[in-house]
Amino acid sequence: MKKAVLRSYAKLIATVGINVQKGQEVFVAAELDQPEFVKMVVEECYRAGAKRVIVDWNYQPLDKIQIRWRSQKNLGTVADWEEARWKHYLDEIPCRIYLVSEDPDGLKGVNQEKMAKAQQSRYKVIKPYRDQIENKYQWCIAAVPGAAWAKKLFPKLSRGQAIEKLWEAILDASRVDDDPVAAWNAHNEDLAKRCAYLNGLGIETLVYKSSNGTDLRVGMIPQAEFKGGGEMSLKGIFFNPNIPTEEVFISPMRGKAEGIVYSTKPLSYQGQLIENFSVRFENGKAVEVHAEKNEELLKKLISMDEGAAYLGECALVPYDSPIQKSGLLFYETLFDENAACHLALGMGFADTIKDFDKYTLEECRAFGINDSMIHEDFMIGSSDLDIDAITRDGRTVPIFRKGNWAF
16 A cells, blocks of 8 residues: 555544544554554544554464463453553543554354453443543544454465555445544544434434344434534534544434344454344343354343443444445444444443533433443344434424434
């Protein structure tokens, strides 16, 4: 891939993604796959005015070794230096960049029970810090090709050809063209118009139906509103948390979901794929799940904590989105969630509450925003998915017909 194009992408992440401001600190999380591109991102953050950029490198094979050899208690302990880092996050409120590239099956074979219990133990220490920085910082998730990921998408190509092909797909989906900034401004404007229409309807319930068996009703929070594209932090800085994004989303009312929904794409969770699954809800809670592959892992997901079995997000994505049109199944939620309508189990978004800056996080959750240590999107969109909105004044308004916008 041409360096000029990659440089443009790196600049997009730094200036349109996190929109780093002069004097801010930046933390970058990345796998070992694309060090040259990570270097470009760091440089672009400094050019935008960052005072310090720290890179945290990850490597799935090492993760597997750690999980195998460390005791569950040791894995679940937050060391003093780690907690000091979280205290630093509170003081500094740094920007966060996450560059995903890992193998979708990279943690296959690990002890899931051990890993889950360790995460639950760590979360008890981390949660108070995370709650205090919620919505205060800018963050952006973007992607770069990893060799194993690329070969999964393009198994017939050589390693180098597969990586190049995945680069092309990532950049195309991320709107890295002749003028990426202009492209993203126009895209954000379109998403904002769709949000305005939906927010003007006064939606009480969303009703999902599809020929695959999906028949689900989800209740809305009266104070919540649809959002999409860029967001505003509590510090008043506009940023784009996902590159790419095609969704318009809202956090539903905890405890108000009835029916069954079927997945239409695999879910990559904890480095493993869950495939061809269904989730049945009663009184808002996932009470029954089935999967052709990794059903036990899906059951583990919804039992991570009390909120893990409740919905945190309803996202609307047209079936004719650019990512769906690419014909690629990415096996990566960042992309696959932008190819189809999806739901998320776990944590809801406090910033979907209208004028959320006037409320505390606890007050937003009291309105009905779900709280959990997880937030896992799973895709339900199909070419025949219909979605209706039941409004507070009793109207039924078509939102999706045959997988696409009905307005």
